[in-house]
Amino acid sequence: MPEFAYTARTSSGDEVVGTLTASTSNEAIGMLSERDLFPLKVEGGAKAASRFSQQKRVKAQALAATLAQLGDLLESGVPLLRALELLSRQSAYPQLAEVMRDVHDQVAEGATLDEAFSKHPRVFNELTISMVRAGGEGGFLEDVLQRTAAFIEHQEDIKGRVIGAATYPALLAIAGTIAVTVLIVFFVPKFAEMFSRLEEKGELPALTIGLLALSDFLGSYGIFVLIALVGGFFWLVQYAKTERGRWAIDRARLKVPLAGKVYLNLAISRFCRVLGTLLKNGVPILRSLEISSDSTGNKVLADTIRQASENISSGQTLSAPLRACGLFPQTVVEMISVAEESNTLEKVLINVADGMDRRTERQLDLAVRLLEPMMLLVMAVVIMMVVIALLLPETQAMRRKYSKKQARSGFTLMELMLVMAILVILIGLVAPRFMGAQEGANISSAQTQIGLFKSSLDMYRLHLNSYPTTEQGLAAMIEEPADLTTPDRWQGPYLDSEIPIDPWGNEYQYEYPPTRNTKDFPDIWSLGPDGEDGTDDDIGNWPDEDRENELADL
Numbered sequence: 001m002p003e004f005a006y007t008a009r010t011s012s013g014d015e016v017v018g019t020l021t022a023s024t025s026n027e028a029i030g031m032l033s034e035r036d037l038f039p040l041k042v043e044g045g046a047k048a049a050s051r052f053s054q055q056k057r058v059k060a061q062a063l064a065a066t067l068a069q070l071g072d073l074l075e076s077g078v079p080l081l082r083a084l085e086l087l088s089r090q091s092a093y094p095q096l097a098e099v100m101r102d103v104h105d106q107v108a109e110g111a112t113l114d115e116a117f118s119k120h121p122r123v124f125n126e127l128t129i130s131m132v133r134a135g136g137e138g139g140f141l142e143d144v145l146q147r148t149a150a151f152i153e154h155q156e157d158i159k160g161r162v163i164g165a166a167t168y169p170a171l172l173a174i175a176g177t178i179a180v181t182v183l184i185v186f187f188v189p190k191f192a193e194m195f196s197r198l199e200e201k202g203e204l205p206a207l208t209i210g211l212l213a214l215s216d217f218l219g220s221y222g223i224f225v226l227i228a229l230v231g232g233f234f235w236l237v238q239y240a241k242t243e244r245g246r247w248a249i250d251r252a253r254l255k256v257p258l259a260g261k262v263y264l265n266l267a268i269s270r271f272c273r274v275l276g277t278l279l280k281n282g283v284p285i286l287r288s289l290e291i292s293s294d295s296t297g298n299k300v301l302a303d304t305i306r307q308a309s310e311n312i313s314s315g316q317t318l319s320a321p322l323r324a325c326g327l328f329p330q331t332v333v334e335m336i337s338v339a340e341e342s343n344t345l346e347k348v349l350i351n352v353a354d355g356m357d358r359r360t361e362r363q364l365d366l367a368v369r370l371l372e373p374m375m376l377l378v379m380a381v382v383i384m385m386v387v388i389a390l391l392l393p394e395t396q397a398m399r400r401k402y403s404k405k406q407a408r409s410g411f412t413l414m415e416l417m418l419v420m421a422i423l424v425i426l427i428g429l430v431a432p433r434f435m436g437a438q439e440g441a442n443i444s445s446a447q448t449q450i451g452l453f454k455s456s457l458d459m460y461r462l463h464l465n466s467y468p469t470t471e472q473g474l475a476a477m478i479e480e481p482a483d484l485t486t487p488d489r490w491q492g493p494y495l496d497s498e499i500p501i502d503p504w505g506n507e508y509q510y511e512y513p514p515t516r517n518t519k520d521f522p523d524i525w526s527l528g529p530d531g532e533d534g535t536d537d538d539i540g541n542w543p544d545e546d547r548e549n550e551l552a553d554l
Contacts, residue, residue, distance in 0.1 A: 004028040008037040010094050015040070018098035019119065020105055035101070058123050062093040064152040066100065067128075071145030080141075081108055099123050112136055127274070128152075130291040140281045147277050154273075158266060158357065161364060169371045176379040183386055185222060188215040195393050204393055211389040250299040254327070262363050267296040268328060269356035271305065276349030286313060301327060318345075331455045332356075338462045351458065358451050366444040442503035446526040446539045449500055450508070453477075453524055454541075456494040463489050467512045467522050474499050474510050474524075502526040502539075509533065516542040 005019050006028065016037070022028035025042050032039045066087060073083035084104035091097035099120050106116035114133035117124040124132075128148055135144030192212055198204045199212075218225070239245035254260045274295040278288035286309055293305040308321040319337035322328045332352055339348035456477055461467050464486065468476035472483070477494040484490060501507055504527070512522035525540030527533055 005043050006032060006039055007041040008032050008039045008098075010037060016095050016098040018102040020102060021109060058093065058096050058099070060152050060156040062096050063123065064149040064156070066091060066093070066096055067145050067152070068149035071142045071149065074142035074145065080113065096123070113141070127291070127294045130294060131274070131278070134278060134283050134287060134291055135281070138281060138283055143281060144277075147281075151273065151277070154357075155270065158360070161361065162262075162266075169375055172372065172375040172379070176375065176382070179379075180382050180386070181218070183383070184211070184215045185218050188212065188386070188390070189219060191390055192216075198393050205389070207385070207389045208393055211386060247299045247303075250301075253298070254300065258363075258367055262360055262367070263298075264301075264327060265356050265360045265363070267298045267301050268332065269353045269360065270295045270297065271301070272332075272349040272356065273353035276346045276353065279346035279349070285318075289318075331452075331459070335455060335459050335462075338459055342462060344462075348458075348462075352455070355451065355455050359448060362444050362448040362451060366448065369444065442529070443539060446502050446528075449502070450524050450526070450539070450541050453508075454521075457522060460492070460494050463491050468510070470511045470513075474508060504529055504531060506531050514542075516540065518543060 004022055004025060005017070007015065007017050009015055020028055020031055022031055028042050029039050032042075070083055070087060073086065074080065078086070081104060084100055084107060088097050088101035088104055091100060102119070103113070103116040106119065107113060112133070113136055114129050117129050117132060131144050131148050132141070135141040188211060192215070195204055195208065195212065199209070236249075240249050253263050256263070271292050275288050275292040278291060279285065283291075289305055289309040289312070293302040293309075296302050296305065304321060304325040304327060307325075308318050311321050312318060317337065317340055319333050319340060322336065323330075323333045335348050335352060336345065339345040453474070457467055460477060464484070468474070468481065472481045475481075477492060478499060480487060480490045480492065499508070506527045509525045509527065510522055514521060514523045516523050521541075523540060523542060525538050525542075528535065528537035528539055530537055
């Protein structure tokens with residue numbers, strides 16, 4: 001039977017799109033009416049296929065909730081067709097309800113769930129489809145649906161934090177750019193006629209000449225510059241859709257200072273989490289690598305993972321190509337290598353993903369704390385340069401005027417007061433934020449370093465079946481302890497350099513067995529800004545008791 005794509009309106013007025021199978025278009029319209037939908041457009045054949053590309057995207061939260069509900073229904077013993085029917089009727093999201101109704105119809109006609117999902121590429125991405133396919137083939141569909149839902153929620157949470165972290169600095173950059181552009185294009189030209197006589201005499205300072213030239217250029221050709229920037233943006237968007245462009249842009253993303261590191265950590269975290277989840281559910285390693293390579297969102301990293309798959313098929317290890325590519329942190333590669341030897345790869349991969357997520361959150365926090373005052377400082381410097389460029393000609397003219405009467409140098413009293421007032425205002429804006437950001441950056445740096453100790457300590461434990469004792473301390477990560485019962489199993493050093501000190505110049509404290517951590521993991525802490533142990537500003541890796549008490553009260 002032919003397939004028809006439709007656009008219809010619900011009783012609440014929402015517009016929905018989907019597909020259904022019917023003998024004729026009239027029958028399709030009748031089926032829509034039975035579903036309490038008012039058909040706006042019904043198309044069949046090739047036109048129906050093209051409708052999928054126009055389908056609106058659904059919110060990630062809605063998709064995650066629907067997949068989780070589907071997994072729960074299947075886990076409760078509800079048949080797949082019945083579960084899809086329930087979701088299509090009871091979903092709180094009209095557009096997604098129509099998608100699930102179409103999926104139900106396709107499955108009823110013999111399609112697999114992943115095949116039905118693939119007909120809606122703007123709703124279900126390649127990773128979701130691949131994981132559902134693996135779950136269907138391996139017999140753990142309900143589990144993979146729940147894990148996919150959790151993964152989508154987790155990624156959406158991280159995405160929200162990244163956007164939230166970048167929003168204020170981006171607004172500052174936009175506001176600063178607009179302010180400086182308006183100042184140069186509309187305000188500076190008013191001084192051009194005033195300075196023309198000085199320019200003819202060759203008495204205009206170089207800084208002022210440059211500012212006037214920039215103002216004249218933007219005033220004359222600014223519209224063309226704007227058109228070129230907009231055109232370049234749209235060209236870049238189209239270029240990014242090509243295979244070559246995607247690869248080049250993904251490579252460039254990895255090299256962006258600071259942001260590239262955060263982007264890489266997020267991609268590695270996604271890969272490790274998906275691969276660990278698939279292996280935990282019994283999916284073969286080659287199939288798991290094929291699916292997880294799509295989760296990175298980066299063409300360069302995906303190609304590296306596919307190369308790893310080829311190496312494994314020829315009898316090599318997973319860690320070898322990951323080490324050779326130079327993208328994966330050395331600690332992560334070593335943990336994967338040890339996990340392969342101890343047959344605990346799936347567990348270690350999920351632990352690595354958790355660690356990378358924590359590291360990324362701290363990097364974002366540190367970046368935001370530093371970026372905001374730096375943006376203010378840059379804006380202040382630019383505006384100050386414009387003001388100085390406009391004051392210099394008058395200052396030099398006054399110097400020449402008074403030099404004929406008396407030896408005099410420097411600014412006039414009024415000019416000096418104006419400059420000082422501007423400096424005081426700018427310092428008042430920037431200094432408090434910068435000082436507060438520096439203290440916050442130190443705290444974030446200490447938290448990050450404490451988090452980095454975890455992966456090295458986990459590797460130590462994989463080799464020796466225990467963490468270093470309090471007496472051995474963190475020094476056991478650099479030099480082999482003399483009291484080891486199995487010294488041949490120590491394969492350090494486990495840190496890339498000497499044991500770091502905290503941002504306030506003190507050593508990190510270490511205790512194992514732990515007295516503050518609820519889990520079997522060493523207590524690691526910094527003495528904080530005051531350098532004293534046991535005070536409120538200590539920074540450790542144990543749970544926040546006040547936060548736990550609040551949650552318990554709830």
